[in-house]
Amino acid sequence: xxxxxxxxxxxxxxxxxxxxxxxxxxxxxxxxxxxxxxxxxxxxxxxxxxxxxxxxxxxxxxxxxxxxxxxxxxxxxxxxxxxxxxxxxxxxxxxxxxxxxxxxxxxxxxxxxxxxxxxxxxxxxxxxxxxxxxxxxxxxxxxxxxxxxxxxxxxxxxxxxxxxxxxxxxxxxxxxxxxxxxxxxxxxxxxxxxxxxxxxxxxxxxxxxxxxxxxxxxxxxxxxxxxxxxxxxxxxxxxxxx
Amino acid sequence: xxxxxxxxxxxxxxxxxxxxxxxxxxxxxxxxxxxxxxxxxxxxxxxxxxxxxxxxxxxxxxxxxxxxxxxxxxxxxxxxxxxxxxxxxxxxxxxxxxxxxxxxxxxxxxxxxxxxxxxxxxxxxxxxxxxxxxxxxxxxxxxxxxxxxxxxxxxxxxxxxxxxxxxxxxxxxxxxxxxxxxxxxxxxxxxxxxxxxxxxxxxxxxxxxxxxxxxxxxxxxxxxxxxxxxxxxxxxxxxxxx
DNA sequence: CGCCCGGTTGATCATTTTCAAGCACGGTGG
DNA sequence: CCACCGTGCTTGAAAATGATCAACCGGGCG
Numbered sequence: 001x002x003x004x005x006x007x008x009x010x011x012x013x014x015x016x017x018x019x020x021x022x023x024x025x026x027x028x029x030x031x032x033x034x035x036x037x038x039x040x041x042x043x044x045x046x047x048x049x050x051x052x053x054x055x056x057x058x059x060x061x062x063x064x065x066x067x068x069x070x071x072x073x074x075x076x077x078x079x080x081x082x083x084x085x086x087x088x089x090x091x092x093x094x095x096x097x098x099x100x101x102x103x104x105x106x107x108x109x110x111x112x113x114x115x116x117x118x119x120x121x122x123x124x125x126x127x128x129x130x131x132x133x134x135x136x137x138x139x140x141x142x143x144x145x146x147x148x149x150x151x152x153x154x155x156x157x158x159x160x161x162x163x164x165x166x167x168x169x170x171x172x173x174x175x176x177x178x179x180x181x182x183x184x185x186x187x188x189x190x191x192x193x194x195x196x197x198x199x200x201x202x203x204x205x206x207x208x209x210x211x212x213x214x215x216x217x218x219x220x221x222x223x224x225x226x227x228x229x230x231x232x233x234x235x236x237x238x239x240x241x242x
Numbered sequence: 243x244x245x246x247x248x249x250x251x252x253x254x255x256x257x258x259x260x261x262x263x264x265x266x267x268x269x270x271x272x273x274x275x276x277x278x279x280x281x282x283x284x285x286x287x288x289x290x291x292x293x294x295x296x297x298x299x300x301x302x303x304x305x306x307x308x309x310x311x312x313x314x315x316x317x318x319x320x321x322x323x324x325x326x327x328x329x330x331x332x333x334x335x336x337x338x339x340x341x342x343x344x345x346x347x348x349x350x351x352x353x354x355x356x357x358x359x360x361x362x363x364x365x366x367x368x369x370x371x372x373x374x375x376x377x378x379x380x381x382x383x384x385x386x387x388x389x390x391x392x393x394x395x396x397x398x399x400x401x402x403x404x405x406x407x408x409x410x411x412x413x414x415x416x417x418x419x420x421x422x423x424x425x426x427x428x429x430x431x432x433x434x435x436x437x438x439x440x441x442x443x444x445x446x447x448x449x450x451x452x453x454x455x456x457x458x459x460x461x462x463x464x465x466x467x468x469x470x471x472x473x474x475x476x477x478x479x480x481x482x483x484x
Numbered sequence: 485c486g487c488c489c490g491g492t493t494g495a496t497c498a499t500t501t502t503c504a505a506g507c508a509c510g511g512t513g514g
Numbered sequence: 515c516c517a518c519c520g521t522g523c524t525t526g527a528a529a530a531t532g533a534t535c536a537a538c539c540g541g542g543c544g
Contacts, residue, residue, distance in 0.1 A: 074395060078480050082395040096391060098384030105391065127369075127376065134369065134376055141383040142340030148390035149338060149347065153316060153324040155397035156441035160500070191523065199398035201501060206524055222509080222523085238320050402532065433491065443533055448492055464491085464541080 005043040005114070012116075013037040022090030022177060023064050024118070028136060035130045040064075042117040046109040053094065057103045061119045062094035068113025069188040073196070074105045083197040084148075086110070086189060088174050092118075095141050110188040155199045163198040164208045165236035168218070172227055183230070187223040254358075255279040264332030264419060265306050266360070270378060277372045282306075284359040288351040295336065299345045303361045304336035310355025311430040315438070316347045325439040326390075328352070328431060330416050334360075337383050352430040397441045405440040406450045407478035410460070414469055425472070429465040 014025050015034045025033040043066065046052050052063060052070065070087040084105060087093050097104035098120075127134040154163055176182035187194070191209075192202040212218045217233050219226040227233060256267050257276045267275040285308065288294050294305060294312065312329040326347060329335050339346035340362075369376040396405055418424035429436070433451075434444040454460045459475050461468040469475060 074391060076395065076399075080395075080399050082398045084391045084394050095384055096387045099381045099388065104388045124373065124377065128373070131366065131370070135366065137380065138383065139341045141380065141387065142337055144387050145338045145383065145390060146341065146346045148387060148394065149316060149326045152326050152390065152393055152397060153318065153322075155394060156324045156438070157322050196398070202523080203502085203525085204500060206522095207500095210524070444491080445493085445534080446532060448490095449532095452492070 005045060012040055012043070014039065017066075019064075019066065019090040024092060024136070024140070026136075027139070028132060032130060032132050036126065036133060039122055039126055039133075040116040040118055041122070044115050044117055046070075046113045046115065048109050048111050048113075050109055052107040052109065052113075052115060053103045054106045055103055059094065059097050059101050059103050060121070061117045062092055063107070063115040064092045064118060065089045066114040066116055068115075069110040070107050070113055070115075071110055071189065071193060071197075072105045072107050081196060083193055084151075086171075086197065089178060092140055095144050110193075160198075160200050160204055160208060161211075162237050163200065164194075164205065164212070165233050167194065167198060168225070168227060168233060169230075169237065172230075183227045185225060187225060254282055254285070256281065259308075261306075261308065261332045266334060266378070266382070268378075269381070270374060274372060274374045278368065278375060281364055281368055281375075282358040282360055283364070284361075286357050286359055288312075288355045288357065290351050290353050290355075292351055294349040294351065294355075294357060295345045296348045297345055301336065301339050301343050301345050302363070303359045304334055305349070305357040306334045306360060307331045308356040308358055310357075311352040312349050312355055312357075313352055313431065313435060313439075314347045314349050323438060325435055326393075328413075328439065331420055334382055337386050352435075402440075402442050402446055402450060403453075404479050405442065406436075406447065406454070407475050409436065409440060410467070410469060410475060411472075411479065414472075425469045427467060429467060 014020075014023070014036050015030070017023065021027075024039075025036070028036075044052070044063070046068070053059075055074065065087055067089050070093060071083050072085045072087065072093055073081055073083045075081045085093075087107075093107050093115075094103065123133065123137060127137075154166055158166065171185070171187075172182045175185050189197075190202070191205045194200075195202045195205045198205070209218070209220050212233070213220050215232070217227075217229045217236075219228055256262075256265070256278050257272070259265065263269075266281075267278070270278075286294070286305070288310070295301075297316065307329055309331050312335060313325050314327045314329065314335055315323055315325045317323045327335075329349075335349050335357075336345065365375065365379060369379075396408055400408065413427070413429075414424045417427050431439075432444070433447045436442075437444045437447045440447070451460070451462050454475070455462050457474070459469075459471045459478075461470055
């Protein structure tokens with residue numbers, strides 16, 4: 001199912017990786033990044049629909065996305081599921097569940113995806129000779145906490161319209177940071193998945209997309225979106241403001 | 243405003259602290275815990291209503307609660323606020339904002355509270371001679387991520403009734419772990435604060451409490467709660483289940 | 485003693501969900 | 515090549531959940 005890709009060429013190195021300052025090395029000095037070139041010994045290919053890991057799986061690594069898109073999600077005993085995040089290249093997944101050394105969620109590919117395997121052991125070992133690596137991992141985990149808390153605001157105090165506007169803006173910004181168009185992109189997830197992420201039903205998501213389109217804010221055809229009026233979309237976000 | 247308490251007596255030590263296995267040392271060996279006895283050099287008293295830190299404050303420490311209750315909350319530009327957590331003795335706050343080394347939220351005391359100051363520098367330094375400390379901090383941060391994700395499920399896919407039932411159960415379990423009664427306790431937060439945390443309005447919280455009481459699940463008088471029918475409350479949680 | 489804040493309760497309203505029907509695109513097989 | 519099927523999406527109407535507005539209560543404190 002999962003396709004391991006043994007590595008021996010230069011392309012494996014963080015110091016020469018094109019994702020560079022979007023990924024693990026974000027904010028680190030060039031020297032320090034070179035020292036972590038041995039950190040990633042393995043890459044894994046995950047096909048669309050397959051899982052990189054599942055809730056309860058032993059956790060021995062975190063994963064940096066090279067290309068593709070992942071969703072992380074939790075399913076409750078009663079079958080209800082919540083998507084906790086959509087993840088783009090350069091983002092690191094798997095920080096949950098370090099407490100029990102077992103994954104606390106599932107990670108599933110929304111399209112064919114490749115990740116760098118960052119073994120937890122290696123992190124621990126390498127940190128001894130590269131103290132900034134330890135700091136780096138704490139920063140990455142901290143960022144995840146901050147992002148989750150932003151999401152709590154979204155789900156706790158925003159209306160459907162604001163949530164979807166925020167979703168589009170966030171996606172636009174993240175794609176833009178990766179060199180893609182900020183105004184025109186393909187949604188890799190279904191209406192239902194967007195709904196799960198935003199705490200809405202798929203019909204509500206669909207209706208809102210139609211409404212945004214009718215208002216001239218976006219153009220949408222299937223999963224292809226074009227953000228026509230960014231300012232207008234941004235205004236939706238702070239609409240209930242004083 | 244904040245009351246620093248310089249330390250020199252035994253009571254400062256993690257190895258002899260009564261919160262022991264609820265707090266920083268959770269899961270660590272006795273030897274390792276002794277080695278971290280120098281970690282906490284300072285304690286701080288925060289009076290009811292005062293803030294331990296505020297959004298944007300330089301972050302140079304995380305804080306372990308000795309006694310009292312804190313809320314962590316984020317306020318948006320437009321004034322809307324979201325409470326992201328209520329924190330009991332033994333819990334560690336301040337892990338957000340490590341990315342920018344500035345706090346990404348506010349922490350405010352709901353009653354007079356005392357915290358142990360754990361300087362980030364000290365963590366870094368001590369980790370060199372005590373590798374398990376590094377692992378420990380990652381575990382604590384990971385736990386925070388997992389908890390936030392549980393909260394995302396709550397806000398994203400639960401109904402008001404389920405949210406409040408879950409809140410009561412969670413509080414009961416955490417108080418119980420600290421040696422308090424699991425069935426009878428005092429809410430340190432207002433209806434409005436509960437509402438903010440659960441993504442509900444204060445009136446809804448109030449109504450639900452009344453409804454729970456009428457159904458014989460709880461007794462409530464002001465902020466004093468008694469959980470009468472734990473099983474019944476638990477059933478509310480999985481109600482919409484299949 | 486009286487005020488004030490926090491809480492309760494009721495009536496009404498808005499938003500989102502639910503249920504239901506139908507559409508469009510992509511793939512499959514005759 | 516086209517008819518057929520299924521999945522994902524759209525749209526409408528009705529229902530439900532929670533929000534809002536408003537009045538009132540009551541305990542604690544100056």
